[in-house]
Amino acid sequence: MTQSDTPHLVLVDGSGFIFRAFHALPPMTSPDGVPVNAVYGFTNMLARMLREHVGTHLAVIFDAGRHTFRSEIYPQYKAHRPEPPEDLRPQFSLIRDATRAFNVPSIELQGWEADDLIASYACAVRKIGGTCTIVSSDKDLMQLVGDGVCMLDPMKQTPIGLPEVEKKFGVLPEKVVEVQALMGDSTDNVPGVPGIGPKTASALINEFGTLEAVLAAAPDMKKSKRRDMLIEHAEAARISRKLVELACDVPLPEPIEDLRVRELDKLTLADWLESMGFRSVLSRLGVSHPAGAHAHRVAHATAHASINGAAQTAATPAPSESTPNAALLAAPYSGYETVRTAEALQKWVSAAQEAGLCAVDTETDGLDPLNANMVGLSLATAPGKACYVPLRHEGTLEEPAGEQLSVQAALELIRPLLTDDTTLKIFQNAKFDLLVFDRAGLDYASITAVDDTMLMSYAQSAGLHGQGMDELSTLHLGHTPISYDSVTGTGRNRVPFAQVAVARATEYAAEDADVTLRLWHVLRPTLRTNQALALYEQIERPLSPVLAGMEKAGIAIDRAELGRLSEDFAGRMAVMEKEIHAAAGREFNVASPRQLGEILFDEMGLKGGKRGKAGAWGTDSSVLQDLADQGHDLPEKVLAWRQLAKLKSTYTDALLRQASTEDRVHTSFQMAITTTGRLSSNEPNLQNIPIRTEEGSRIRQAFIAPKGKKLISADYSQIELRLLADVANIPALREAFALGQDIHARTASEVFGIPLEGMDALTRRRAKAINFGIIYGISAFGLSRQLGIPAGEARSYIDAYFARYPGIRDYMERMREQARAQGYVLTPFGRRCYVPTINEKSAARRQYGERQAINAPLQGGAADIIKRAMVRLPQALKDAGFSARMLLQVHDELLFEAEDHEAKAVAALVRNIMESAAELSVPLVVETGIGHNWAEAH
DNA sequence: ATGTAAAACCAG
DNA sequence: ACGCTGGTTTTACATA
Numbered sequence: 001m002t003q004s005d006t007p008h009l010v011l012v013d014g015s016g017f018i019f020r021a022f023h024a025l026p027p028m029t030s031p032d033g034v035p036v037n038a039v040y041g042f043t044n045m046l047a048r049m050l051r052e053h054v055g056t057h058l059a060v061i062f063d064a065g066r067h068t069f070r071s072e073i074y075p076q077y078k079a080h081r082p083e084p085p086e087d088l089r090p091q092f093s094l095i096r097d098a099t100r101a102f103n104v105p106s107i108e109l110q111g112w113e114a115d116d117l118i119a120s121y122a123c124a125v126r127k128i129g130g131t132c133t134i135v136s137s138d139k140d141l142m143q144l145v146g147d148g149v150c151m152l153d154p155m156k157q158t159p160i161g162l163p164e165v166e167k168k169f170g171v172l173p174e175k176v177v178e179v180q181a182l183m184g185d186s187t188d189n190v191p192g193v194p195g196i197g198p199k200t201a202s203a204l205i206n207e208f209g210t211l212e213a214v215l216a217a218a219p220d221m222k223k224s225k226r227r228d229m230l231i232e233h234a235e236a237a238r239i240s241r242k243l244v245e246l247a248c249d250v251p252l253p254e255p256i257e258d259l260r261v262r263e264l265d266k267l268t269l270a271d272w273l274e275s276m277g278f279r280s281v282l283s284r285l286g287v288s289h290p291a292g293a294h295a296h297r298v299a300h301a302t303a304h305a306s307i308n309g310a311a312q313t314a315a316t317p318a319p320s321e322s323t324p325n326a327a328l329l330a331a332p333y334s335g336y337e338t339v340r341t342a343e344a345l346q347k348w349v350s351a352a353q354e355a356g357l358c359a360v361d362t363e364t365d366g367l368d369p370l371n372a373n374m375v376g377l378s379l380a381t382a383p384g385k386a387c388y389v390p391l392r393h394e395g396t397l398e399e400p401a402g403e404q405l406s407v408q409a410a411l412e413l414i415r416p417l418l419t420d421d422t423t424l425k426i427f428q429n430a431k432f433d434l435l436v437f438d439r440a441g442l443d444y445a446s447i448t449a450v451d452d453t454m455l456m457s458y459a460q461s462a463g464l465h466g467q468g469m470d471e472l473s474t475l476h477l478g479h480t481p482i483s484y485d486s487v488t489g490t491g492r493n494r495v496p497f498a499q500v501a502v503a504r505a506t507e508y509a510a511e512d513a514d515v516t517l518r519l520w521h522v523l524r525p526t527l528r529t530n531q532a533l534a535l536y537e538q539i540e541r542p543l544s545p546v547l548a549g550m551e552k553a554g555i556a557i558d559r560a561e562l563g564r565l566s567e568d569f570a571g572r573m574a575v576m577e578k579e580i581h582a583a584a585g586r587e588f589n590v591a592s593p594r595q596l597g598e599i600l601f602d603e604m605g606l607k608g609g610k611r612g613k614a615g616a617w618g619t620d621s622s623v624l625q626d627l628a629d630q631g632h633d634l635p636e637k638v639l640a641w642r643q644l645a646k647l648k649s650t651y652t653d654a655l656l657r658q659a660s661t662e663d664r665v666h667t668s669f670q671m672a673i674t675t676t677g678r679l680s681s682n683e684p685n686l687q688n689i690p691i692r693t694e695e696g697s698r699i700r701q702a703f704i705a706p707k708g709k710k711l712i713s714a715d716y717s718q719i720e721l722r723l724l725a726d727v728a729n730i731p732a733l734r735e736a737f738a739l740g741q742d743i744h745a746r747t748a749s750e751v752f753g754i755p756l757e758g759m760d761a762l763t764r765r766r767a768k769a770i771n772f773g774i775i776y777g778i779s780a781f782g783l784s785r786q787l788g789i790p791a792g793e794a795r796s797y798i799d800a801y802f803a804r805y806p807g808i809r810d811y812m813e814r815m816r817e818q819a820r821a822q823g824y825v826l827t828p829f830g831r832r833c834y835v836p837t838i839n840e841k842s843a844a845r846r847q848y849g850e851r852q853a854i855n856a857p858l859q860g861g862a863a864d865i866i867k868r869a870m871v872r873l874p875q876a877l878k879d880a881g882f883s884a885r886m887l888l889q890v891h892d893e894l895l896f897e898a899e900d901h902e903a904k905a906v907a908a909l910v911r912n913i914m915e916s917a918a919e920l921s922v923p924l925v926v927e928t929g930i931g932h933n934w935a936e937a938h
Numbered sequence: 939a940t941g942t943a944a945a946a947c948c949a950g
Numbered sequence: 951a952c953g954c955t956g957g958t959t960t961t962a963c964a965t966a
Contacts (some may be wrong), residue, residue, distance in 0.1 A: 199964070491940060491966085592961060593945060612945080620946060646947060650958055670956095678950090678955060685957045688949035696948080720950095720954095776953030785952080844951045855954040859950090863955095891950045891955085 009125045009256060010055035013136030014106065015063040015114045017042055017154050018095055020137065022088045024155060024841040031277045035087040039094045043273070043281055045135070045154050046102050050264070051284075054152075055133060057125075057259040060099050061117045064108035068116075070243050076189045077243055094276075101272035103262045105254055112250050115140055119246035122149050125256055139168060140185075140244060143176040155841075170202025178211045181241035190243050191236040195229045211241055331384025333479060336510030338502060339389040340403045342413060349417045351381045357424035358417070359386075359517035362436045363509050365496050368683065369435035370552065370666050374407055375498045376505060377414070380513035383521070388506040388513075394498045401502050411442050421448040428469045428516045429454045431544045431671065435552065444548050452544060453516055454672050456523040459536040463675030463824070463834035463856075473515045476522045481515050482508045535831055539864060540671065542871045546886070547669045547679075549874065554664035555686070555887045555895070558933075561702045562652045569648040576641045583634040590641055593619045599634075606632065643695060651690065651699045658684050669889070675852070676860035677831045677867075679889060687890045691938070703934035710903040710930050712884070713937040714910045715893035717925040718743055719862045720775050726920040727828060727857060728811035732804070737922040744768035751800050770801050774808060775858055777851025812854050819853035827860035829868075829918075862892060865924070869917035870894065876913050882906050895934065903930045 021041030030036045049058065070077045084092075099106040109117055115138065122132045122144050131148040134141055137155065142165045145151055151160035166172060169179050182201035184192020196204075208214045215237065218230035230237075273282045339345050352358035359380040366372035373392065380386035389410055395401030405413075417423060418437070427433050430452040438444035454467045465471060474480045487508045488494050497505070527533045581587045585603070588595045597617025601609035608626055610618045621642070627635035659665050667686040669679045681687040689703065690696025705711045721743060725733035736746040741756070748767035749756040769786050770778070784794035802809045818825050819838040826832060833856035837849035870889060877884050884898035884906045894914070898906040907928040914926040931937035 195963080197964075589961080591959095594961075614944070616945085618945085642946080646959080649960080650948070654958080674955060676955060680956050682957060685949085688947090688957065690948060692949085715950095773953060776955095778953060779951095781951085782953045842951095847951080848953095851953060852955095859955060862950095893950080 007057050007125060007128070007130035007256060007260075008055040009057040009059070009121060009130060009132045009259065010049060011118045011121055011132060011134050012046070012049070012058070012060040012154070013114055013118060013134065013138055013141065014042075014060040014095060014099075016136050016138045017045065018088070018091065019084075020155060021045075022085070022091070023843060026841075026843065026846065027087065030275070034090050034094070036091065036094065036276055038088060038091045039098060039276065040278060040281075041155075042095050043098050043276070043278055046098065046104065047281055047284065048157075049135065050102065050104075050261070056261060057256060058104055058261050059121070059254070059259045060104055060106045061114040061121075062096070062106060062108040063114045064110045064112065068111055068113055069247075070113075073242055074189075074191075074239050076191075078188050097272065101269050103265055103268075105259055107253050109250065109253050112247070116247040116250050117253075119144055119248050120250040120252060121256070123248040124252060128256070130256075140180075140246070142168065143173050143180075143244075143246060145173040170198065171205050175205050175210075177241055177245045178205045178209075178214075180244040181211045181237050182214065184240055185244070188243070190240045191233070192240050193229050193233045193237050211237060333384070333481070333511050333514060334507070335384070336506050336514070337387040338506045339387045340405065342405065342409060344387075345389060345405065345410060345413045348379050348381065348387050349413060352379060352417055353420060353423050355381050356422065357381075357426060357517075357520075359426040359428075359513045359520065360418075360433065361428065361509060361513045361516060362433045363497050363505065364436055365392075365498055368668070369432050370439065372436060372439070374436055374440045375496075376509055377410065378509040378513035380510070380517040383518050384514060386510040386514040386517070388502075388510040390502045390505060392498050393500070393502050393505065395502070396499075399501055407440055411437075411440060415442060418442065418447045424449050424451055426451045426453060426516055426520045428452070428472075428512070428519070429672075431548045431551075431669075434545060434548050438548070438552065444545060444552075447545075450541070450544070451520060451524075452541060453519040453523055455540040455544065456520070456527055456536055458672035459540050460523075460527060460530040460532040460832060461834065462672070462677060462832065464836065467672040469512065469515060469519070472519055477515065477518055479515070481511050484508070530832065531830055532832065535829060535864075539829070539867050539871065543867055544671065546870055546874055547671065550886055550888065551666055551668055553885050553887055553897075554660065554662075554666035555897070556664050556704050556706050557655055557659050558702045558704045559656065559659065559663050562656050562699075565698055565702065566648055566652040566656065569644040569652065573641055573644050573648070576637055576644075580634060580637050580641060583637065590638060591645060593617075596638060600627070604634070643693070647690060647695060647699060652702075654684055655699075655702075667888070674863075675835075676833050676856045677827065677863040678859065678891060679863070686888055689934070691935070697935050700935040700938070701933045705897055705932055708900055709897055710900055710932065711887075711934055711937040712896040712898055712903055712907050712910065712928060712930050713893060713934065714896070714907065714914055714926050714928045715890075715938075716862070716866065716914065717927055719865065719892050719924070720858045721771055722920060722922045722924065723828065723858045723861045724775065724808070724811070725922050727861070728805075728807045729921070730805050730807045734922050740925075744771060747771055747801075750804050751797070766797065770797055773798075774801070774812075775855060777812070777854040815853040815857065816850050819849065825853050825856050827857050827864055828920075829861065829864040831860050831864055833857070833860050865918045866892060866894070866914070869914040872913050872917070873910065876909060877906065880905075880909055882909070893938075895937070 018038050022038040025037040025041050027035060028037045028040060096106055107117060108114070118134055118141060122134065125132045126148050134144065134149065134151045135154045136151060137153045137160070141151060142160065145160065145165050146162060153160060162172065165176065169176050171179050179201045180190070182193050182196050182204060183198050184190045204214045208217055215230060215234045218227055218234070270282060339348060361378045362374055363376040364372035365375055375392045376388055376390045378386060378388045390401065390404045391407050391410055393401035393404060418425060425447065427450065430450050434444040434447055437447065453472065457472055458467050465475065470481055470483065487500055487504060488497060527536055577590055580590055584599045588599060590596065594616050596619045597609070600606045600619065601617050606627060608623070610623065612618050621639060624635040624639050628639065655665055665684060665686065667681045668683050669681055671679060673680045690699050722737055725737055732746070732750055733743070736743050744767045745756055745759040745764050747770065748754070748759055748763045751767060752763060754763065766787060769783060773783050773786065778798060780791050780795040780798055783798065784791040787794065815825050819835040823836070823838065824832045824834040835849045835853045835856070837845045838853060840846045840849065866889065870886065873886055882898065882902050882905070884896050884902060886894060886896050888895040894910065896906060896910060907930055911926045911928050915924045918924060929937045
């Protein structure tokens with residue numbers, strides 16, 4: 001080591017590092033079975049510090065004990081900290097072993113936090129003219145940055161200097177304590193001033209300079225909640241400042257000169273690394289190592305753990321990484337034509353037909369295609385070559401819209417193009433434009449030869465990124481199109497598209513068509529290379545006009561009945577509200593969970609409250625139900641009130657508002673939202689109409705068939721479990737389905753070893769919960785909570801389940817492996833479901849990714865199957881001579897409207913088509929029902 | 939005034 | 951952190 005006059009002291013925040021590494025790294029164990037992931041991360045980091053010899057002096061600083069001067073002045077300080085997790089506890093002493101093995105001094109001092117020691121060493125080294133690097137990402141240490149002191153993020157290996165501190169706190173390091181005093185810190189229980197967050201705090205400090213100056217200025221501020229809070233909580237802020245300010249004058253347990261970087265004792269180090277199984281560290285250090293054991297990672301850990309992140313698995317290149325050809329990138333996104341005459345439009349139509357393809361886009365005065373009017377349309381025939389046809393622009397006195405074709409005239413000119421099945425029409429989200437044309441007078445069903453870039457992208461990248469045009473353009477073309485907001489303005493400056501100047505509208509709208517066309521050129525080849533062509537051509541693309549028809553049809557509601565329900569709910573809520581206020585002892589907003597929490601747990605002093613992330617009391621239904629079960633009156637009443645409030649606001653009132661003058665509600669199905677291939681429904685969401693409670697089912701009764709007709713419901717029975725039996729190839733489950741047995745009872749019989757005959761309800765319920773749990777990627781914790789049994793018991797159920805059905809465990813592991821290796825899993829029909837979080841460092845997020853990977857093929861496979869049936873059904877109904885219409889899809893259920901006299905025959909046909917939509921190793925079973933309303937049919 | 943996050947709860 | 955996939959409403963708060 002070189003001697004140097006100006007020491008450079010590296011201080012490693014050992015305590016901070018342990019927690020961060022523990023949560024960031026996958027679980028792993030040493031050869032003798034002790035969890036060591038945090039130790040491994042620490043060892044790697046320390047090795048790196050020594051290898052890159054960033055400093056002349058080095059020490060690792062630890063916390064010592066829980067009691068410090070901070071808990072003296074504020075007993076709640078860090079009081080809510082839970083005990084460290086079980087897997088972390090044995091690692092604390094191992095990390096101290098690591099410092100010894102590396103011959104690095106470790107320093108701690110009773111009564112002081114590591115942060116204070118670090119601050120004191122930093123001050124001391126600065127005083128003697130040296131420099132200091134603090135290896136930590138703890139924001140509390142950022143106040144020390146500057147003047148020879150900098151920080152280094154130990155995981156990301158990125159420096160934290162003045163710019164980073166300023167970005168984080170909005171002020172320079174010397175003002176950080178002032179900001180922290182105002183904003184507080186919930187993780188350490190530093191109170192701060194309520195209602196003041198990072199933004200407000202830094203704004204105040206930048207204005208007044210110090211906490212004291214802010215507090216002094218508070219009484220003169222304009223009257224506001226903020227002013228009152230500053231005055232009321234001034235003392236809390238002063239205490240907070242004392243809590244966050246680090247002590248610079250702690251006596252140094254080791255003089256700085258003793259911290260000079262020491263020689264490694266390679267044998268000691270190699271021995272220790274060997275005992276921990278850290279062979280990779282050994283070889284990286286260039287220390288010769290004896291042959292032997294290596295780190296054994298537990299079953300669920302990725303094999304690519306590394307704090308450098310160097311060995312991340314690479315997902316298969318997404319379509320985004322394909323290189324668009326040069327012509328696509330070269331043509332400018334400008335120079336578009338405004339089309340104002342029949343002749344000009346005719347020329348564009350001819351050009352499109354000559355090219356054999358074009359992109360089409362419509363502009364409207366609204367986002368609901370069933371109520372929006374066409375304001376203009378655009379065509380693109382080649383990259384960079386596009387036009388806009390204004391139709392309903394209004395213009396102003398200074399800037400008249402100029403000559404425009406009528407909607408009628410334009411439609412007649414473009415009809416031959418749209419109905420020409422030798423010219424491909426490319427849309428981004430075709431369903432929307434189809435319905436816009438339909439409303440304008442051009443039957444959507446007559447539009448042929450359609451491609452949809454949104455669906456082309458979704459079919460190969462669900463879950464990887466959004467499928468909006470702007471996002472796809474930025475991703476694949478490297479070009480960000482003009483935003484809609486910049487054209488129409490936002491907030492109260494927003495104008496309808498019809499009032500946008502035609503020249504500006506042309507730049508925007510023609511570009512959209514141009515971008516759509518270019519996206520097609522990029523996505524078309526990748527559909528094949530990503531093996532998504534069949535999925536797109538046979539499922540997604542043909543489904544689009546089917547959904548358009550369903551949205552257009554809508555479903556009839558019983559307006560009078562919904563009105564009565566609303567009244568009924570309102571009346572009962574009013575009574576309950578009075579009772580609730582009486583029981584609470586004062587009036588409050590029953591709809592406010594926060595106020596309710598204060599009443600229950602602060603004022604009434606009830607026990608059993610849990611605080612959420614933001615520190616607010618949790619008052620969800622499980623909490624209230626627990627309190628009700630203890631005999632408390634108020635929580636039970638609130639539960640009942642909430643149920644009615646939900647039903648009224650979300651369903652009865654909203655449906656009455658949304659229904660058309662013909663008393664039908666028209667949902668919108670989103671085709672490219674979910675990560676699994678499911679549809680979603682919104683405005684209104686008709687996929688979550690209540691059914692599970694008595695009150696809720698009254699709302700379903702208000703969805704009706706018009707006079708002379710019936711509703712028919714057809715739903716797949718246990719489709720996801722059938723897929724599981726098929727995909728995981730579980731003989732017992734397959735047999736049960738083949739025999740038409742009660743699948744949950746059969747599971748109970750297999751797993752608990754009791755006869756199928758006379759199965760008791762409780763045991764069956766447990767088996768059912770496990771079956772569903774498997775589909776969702778179960779944990780013992782989750783199952784225990786679901787069933788209200790101890791976690792240990794739940795664990796033993798799961799073990800018994802896996803012992804009986806080892807194929808399911810294999811399936812789960814296969815999906816985890818696939819997701820890790822490729823970044824996605826596949827449904828049985830080849831749909832890719834990306835799982836972007838699968839290789840994350842945080843254990844929680846990674847496990848979430850693993851559950852997604854297990855669930856997606858089942859949920860997505862079911863979505864594929866019902867979509868296949870939906871694509872076939874309209875034609876099948878028509879071919880059979882039925883006038884019946886498909887109205888809704890609810891994931892495993894389809895709802896139809898049919899003439900009274902054909903209802904039974906329609907139900908039989910529907911069942912047939914749905915059951916034959918896929919050929920699995922287990923039968924698909926569909927149950928149908930017929931009724932005057934949805935509740936009856938289901 | 940307008941936008942957004944968090945909490946709560948509806949469905950499969 | 952705590953089983954998967956969604957959407958809507960409300961409150962509470964930050965920002966224009």
